[in-house]
Amino acid sequence: MVSHDALTEIPDGLDLDLAAVAYDPLTTAHVSLHGVGGLGTWPDTGVDAVGDEVVLVTGAAGGVGSMVVQLALRAGARVIALVSSDERTALVPKGAEVVSMQDSARASELAASPVATLLVDTVGGARLAERLAWVRPGGRVAVVGYTAGTSATLDLPNWLLGDVAVLPVNLLRRAGEGDAVVDELTALLVAGELAVTLETFAMSEVEGALSLLGAGQVRGKAVLHPSA
Ligand SMILES: NC(=O)c1ccc[n+]([C@@H]2O[C@H](COP(=O)([O-])OP(=O)(O)OC[C@H]3O[C@@H](n4cnc5c(N)ncnc54)[C@H](OP(=O)(O)O)[C@@H]3O)[C@@H](O)[C@H]2O)c1
Numbered sequence: 001m002v003s004h005d006a007l008t009e010i011p012d013g014l015d016l017d018l019a020a021v022a023y024d025p026l027t028t029a030h031v032s033l034h035g036v037g038g039l040g041t042w043p044d045t046g047v048d049a050v051g052d053e054v055v056l057v058t059g060a061a062g063g064v065g066s067m068v069v070q071l072a073l074r075a076g077a078r079v080i081a082l083v084s085s086d087e088r089t090a091l092v093p094k095g096a097e098v099v100s101m102q103d104s105a106r107a108s109e110l111a112a113s114p115v116a117t118l119l120v121d122t123v124g125g126a127r128l129a130e131r132l133a134w135v136r137p138g139g140r141v142a143v144v145g146y147t148a149g150t151s152a153t154l155d156l157p158n159w160l161l162g163d164v165a166v167l168p169v170n171l172l173r174r175a176g177e178g179d180a181v182v183d184e185l186t187a188l189l190v191a192g193e194l195a196v197t198l199e200t201f202a203m204s205e206v207e208g209a210l211s212l213l214g215a216g217q218v219r220g221k222a223v224l225h226p227s228a
Contacts, residue, residue: 011183013190021221022062022196024171026185027178029067032142032169035177039075044138044165045117053077054115056134059122059124060098061091063196063221069096069192080116084216091197091219110134117143125149132164140165147216160176177183198223 010019033055034041038051043183047053055072059065060081060123070093072079079096084091085099099106110116114134119141121128125148132154141164154166171178188194197220212218 009139009185011190014186017198017200017223018189020223021198022186022189023178024180025063025067025188025196025221026194027101027175027182028064028144028169028171029071029120030181030185031174031177032064032068033075033118033146033170035069035174036142036169037118037120037140039072039077039118042140044140044163045136046138047117050076051091052173053117055078056080056110056116056119056131057117057122058082058095058131059145059147060089060096061128061197061220062122065120066091066093066220067194068122069093074193075124077118086202091137093195104125116138120144123148123154128152129159132159132162132166135162135164136166137163142167142169144169180182195200196221200225203227 011089017126036127040051044169055077057068057079060069061083069079069081073095081092081096081098082101083092083098084101086102089098089100092098099110101107111134114136116135117139119131120204121131121141122144124143129152135141143166185194188198200223202225206224209222209224213222
């Protein structure tokens with residue numbers, strides 16, 4: 001017996017694998033950009049239109065990151081997508097400037113002359129503190145996750161000088177914001193206007209799938225097929 005509250009109707013035409021993984025990236029990316037990041041409406045950056053926003057995204061090959069790339073581009077922002085290595089660049093949706101952290105020259109350039117007005121950070125970790133300096137003064141960082149580590153240390157004098165707001169993204173508290181947009185975003189997914197990359201695994205492959213997940217090597221979201 002399953003409670004009615006635990007069930008979700010899957011829209012016609014939505015692939016079951018996608019249905020299993022899409023809710024999180026769709027809602028988290030939207031809330032990060034709009035509810036938290038105030039895309040196009042953030043007063044301190046001196047921009048008053050989405051077209052003037054430069055959105056920097058870490059973990060841009062991941063579930064949330066790649067959706068942030070797509071939604072920010074659809075909204076009309078310029079997008080710079082960061083990935084950890086050259087081999088992850090192909091997983092980033094088209095339309096963004098993709099920067100591999102192995103390209104130290106471009107990474108140094110981005111740090112030396114910050115162009116981003118909004119950073120959506122899906123990886124966290126100690127290097128989050130460095131990335132604050134990649135955002136223009138008056139800009140903001142929406143912190144989503146911590147796959148690269150659970151802590152970061154702020155150097156208060158430099159943080160005050162940098163003048164960048166650090167904002168938490170909490171989808172538990174903001175679930176209503178996600179629920180309000182999920183049907184509209186799912187329709188775009190069904191129409192093929194948004195995409196969530198996923199890799200499927202049979203139950204017999206679960207051990208390997210978990211190792212790949214732990215090493216950050218799954219291509220997109222991982223879906224396990226219980227009956228396979
Ligand atoms: N705050 C909230 O309310 C909320 C809501 C939803 C999700 N989240 C969190 O947001 C984060 C991103 O979610 P997601 O679905 O996008 O995850 P994901 O698809 O598994 O991974 C995102 C990116 O993180 C990097 N990564 C993965 N494993 C790593 C590791 N072991 N060490 C360092 N980097 C690693 C990878 O970057 P590269 O591809 O560049 O290597 C990957 O593309 C997760 O921590 C998730 O728990 C938070």
